[in-house]
Amino acid sequence: MASYLLRRLLGTLPTLLGVSVLVFLSLHLTPGDPAQVILGPKATATSLAALRSELGLDQPIHVQYARWMAGVASGDWGRSIQLKAGVLPLVWERLKATLILAAAAMLIAVGTGVALGIVSAVRAGGLTDRSAIATSLVGYSLPPFFLGIVLQVVFGLRLGWFPVTGMYRPGGSDLPDLLLHLVLPAVTLAAGIGALLARMTRSTMLEVLSQDYVRTARAKGVRPGAVTLRHAFRNALIPILTIIGLQMGYVLGGAVLVEQVFAWPGIGTLAVNAILARDFPLVQGVTLLVAVTYVFTNLLTDVAYSLSDPRITYR
Amino acid sequence: MTTRGIPRAAPGATQPASAPPGSPAETPAGKRRSFWRVFLREPVAAVAFGVLALIVLAALLAPWLGLPDPTRGSLVDRLKPPLTPGYPLGTDEFGRDLLSRVVWGARVSLGVGFLAVAIAAAAGVALGLVSGYLGGRFDFWAQRFIDLLLAFPYILLALMVVAILGPGLLNTMLAIAIAGIPYYVRIARASALALREREFVEAAEAAGASTGWILVKHVLSNSLSPILVAATLDVGFMIMAAAGMSFLGLGAQPPLAEWGVMLSNGRQYLRVAPWVSLVPGAMIFLVVLALNLLGDRVRDLLDPRMVGR
Numbered sequence: 001m002a003s004y005l006l007r008r009l010l011g012t013l014p015t016l017l018g019v020s021v022l023v024f025l026s027l028h029l030t031p032g033d034p035a036q037v038i039l040g041p042k043a044t045a046t047s048l049a050a051l052r053s054e055l056g057l058d059q060p061i062h063v064q065y066a067r068w069m070a071g072v073a074s075g076d077w078g079r080s081i082q083l084k085a086g087v088l089p090l091v092w093e094r095l096k097a098t099l100i101l102a103a104a105a106m107l108i109a110v111g112t113g114v115a116l117g118i119v120s121a122v123r124a125g126g127l128t129d130r131s132a133i134a135t136s137l138v139g140y141s142l143p144p145f146f147l148g149i150v151l152q153v154v155f156g157l158r159l160g161w162f163p164v165t166g167m168y169r170p171g172g173s174d175l176p177d178l179l180l181h182l183v184l185p186a187v188t189l190a191a192g193i194g195a196l197l198a199r200m201t202r203s204t205m206l207e208v209l210s211q212d213y214v215r216t217a218r219a220k221g222v223r224p225g226a227v228t229l230r231h232a233f234r235n236a237l238i239p240i241l242t243i244i245g246l247q248m249g250y251v252l253g254g255a256v257l258v259e260q261v262f263a264w265p266g267i268g269t270l271a272v273n274a275i276l277a278r279d280f281p282l283v284q285g286v287t288l289l290v291a292v293t294y295v296f297t298n299l300l301t302d303v304a305y306s307l308s309d310p311r312i313t314y315r
Numbered sequence: 316m317t318t319r320g321i322p323r324a325a326p327g328a329t330q331p332a333s334a335p336p337g338s339p340a341e342t343p344a345g346k347r348r349s350f351w352r353v354f355l356r357e358p359v360a361a362v363a364f365g366v367l368a369l370i371v372l373a374a375l376l377a378p379w380l381g382l383p384d385p386t387r388g389s390l391v392d393r394l395k396p397p398l399t400p401g402y403p404l405g406t407d408e409f410g411r412d413l414l415s416r417v418v419w420g421a422r423v424s425l426g427v428g429f430l431a432v433a434i435a436a437a438a439g440v441a442l443g444l445v446s447g448y449l450g451g452r453f454d455f456w457a458q459r460f461i462d463l464l465l466a467f468p469y470i471l472l473a474l475m476v477v478a479i480l481g482p483g484l485l486n487t488m489l490a491i492a493i494a495g496i497p498y499y500v501r502i503a504r505a506s507a508l509a510l511r512e513r514e515f516v517e518a519a520e521a522a523g524a525s526t527g528w529i530l531v532k533h534v535l536s537n538s539l540s541p542i543l544v545a546a547t548l549d550v551g552f553m554i555m556a557a558a559g560m561s562f563l564g565l566g567a568q569p570p571l572a573e574w575g576v577m578l579s580n581g582r583q584y585l586r587v588a589p590w591v592s593l594v595p596g597a598m599i600f601l602v603v604l605a606l607n608l609l610g611d612r613v614r615d616l617l618d619p620r621m622v623g624r
Contacts, residue, residue: 018463029479037481137611141604143555145562145578146596153589253470257559261582271471272563275478283478291467 117201139195245301439499
């Protein structure tokens with residue numbers, strides 16, 4: 001067991017190395033001189049030379065990579081050109097806000113999506129099933145930035161139930177305030193994932209419900225609710241878990257759009273501003289952190305998957 | 316936004332059931348006709364097709380529809396609500412006609428979406444087929460590279476490409492296309508792996524056909540149905556991604572009539588004139604919904620195992 005986990009952990013090393021190379025190279029893949037790209041066409045020769053030496057661009061590329069990696073490993077992720085501050089503290093601070101939003105969205109999506117999928121499968125072909133299918137189709141066709149605006153107009157501006165932007169009211173930092181601010185962005189982010197989960201849960205459940213052991217359970221008189229939850233859902237859970245894990249990439253990416261709609265102070269807004277300002281050290285920091293988070297959530301899903309199914313042996 | 320990473324179409328999907336010999340549907344034209352007849356038999360699919368056809372037609376014919384200039388407005392008529400005489404969908408903050416902007420915007424938004432799918436599919440299918448068919452070292456390294464791209468969430472990868480190329484409509488289109496390549500590589504490779512073991516491919520090899528010929532004539536032509544399903548389902552996703560990039564301020568720039576830009580600009584007037592944002596947003600939703608419905612229908616027809624799933 002411990003050796004399995006260790007091996008899986010070591011297995012991510014090539015991926016992490018590749019990710020770091022790609023993120024590092026992103027600055028060098030820009031058309032033209034990176035220093036010129038960052039400072040713009042009006043930059044003077046002295047400021048260009050200063051930036052080149054600050055970023056180490058005057059060194060051979062493998063030396064640059066080694067230095068950059070050494071910095072990344074020791075917690076020195078460079079300095080943001082626009083914000084004039086260390087990249088790691090900036091990115092770390094913002095990641096917390098994104099993770100809060102992502103976790104809330106995941107919770108809502110899993111709760112509603114899985115429930116909708118089960119009900120839909122149990123009532124397959126009926127009116128409930130058809131409305132559930134229609135709802136999920138609408139859910140994953142709704143662009144998050146459009147849904148967010150609709151929710152802002154209806155529940156924020158018209159009804160006044162929830163605040164429209166931000167994470168706290170000015171000067172506030174208490175939990176009830178955070179939860180109130182969290183509702184609209186979390187629902188917006190959850191809609192697409194919940195819809196997909198409903199669809200996937202439905203099709204997995206339909207498959208399981210047609211198995212012989214389910215028929216046997218029904219024939220021996222087990223209550224319908226118990227057949228659905230204890231016999232069918234438990235076996236459908238494993239593929240559903242995998243799908244939930246796969247959604248992490250969507251949550252992290254979709255958060256970029258949702259954060260922009262609700263002015264949520266997360267990593268997405270930071271990334272977009274950094275790209276617009278061509279602040280490369282910051283862009284690299286955000287990309288690296290999100291990609292690493294993604295690689296590890298995928299690993300966790302995979303491990304959870306093999307541990308939860310007794311039919312899969314971990315060797 | 317729909318998610319990548321879930322196989323939306325089974326690789327190696329089966330061909331549509333063939334018509335009985337001797338029936339008129341057996342000729343290529345007849346086959347096509349009967350496909351469309353079956354395709355549109357389902358009312359929901361027919362409505363979705365109608366809506367989409369109407370929007371595409373309006374976009375193509377925009378210059379001849381007699382609509383006012385989408386970039387010029389009169390400040391007297393700013394922020395007029397929908398159904399105002401002369402402005403069926405209302406006006407924006409510069410008094411520009413929203414109907415005209417939405418129709419002209421369709422040219423940009425739909426065009427970018429379709430082109431991005433075409434680029435991603437062409438590059439991804441080429442790499443996937445060659446990789447799957449040749450195997451060996453090329454396949455190994457190509458797949459490691461694709462794995463690496465898949466280590467980034469889709470939007471993050473697209474954002475990274477925009478960071479490299481710089482913001483702008485063309486660069487955004489390239490970015491969402493590049494980020495979409497792994498999806499097609501996977502599907503095409505799976506298909507090529509299965510096909511290279513088939514007798515007709517082995518026969519062509521034995522007959523001395525060139526690799527290029529076998530790839531195009533036998534492997535590509537027999538992989539088309541799963542690729543087509545994937546691409547149909549992808550167009551809506553790409554339109555949404557392109558609009559999303561413009562919404563973030565990275566893609567199309569004002570005053571260009573593009574749905575994402577219109578939606579984003581209108582946000583300043585949500586309190587007094589929500590329609591400025593809601594009209595273009597509803598258009599994106601409508602097109603994506605129609606495309607998803609059609610994509611599901613195409614998948615059901617080309618892969619009967621997936622019906623009702």
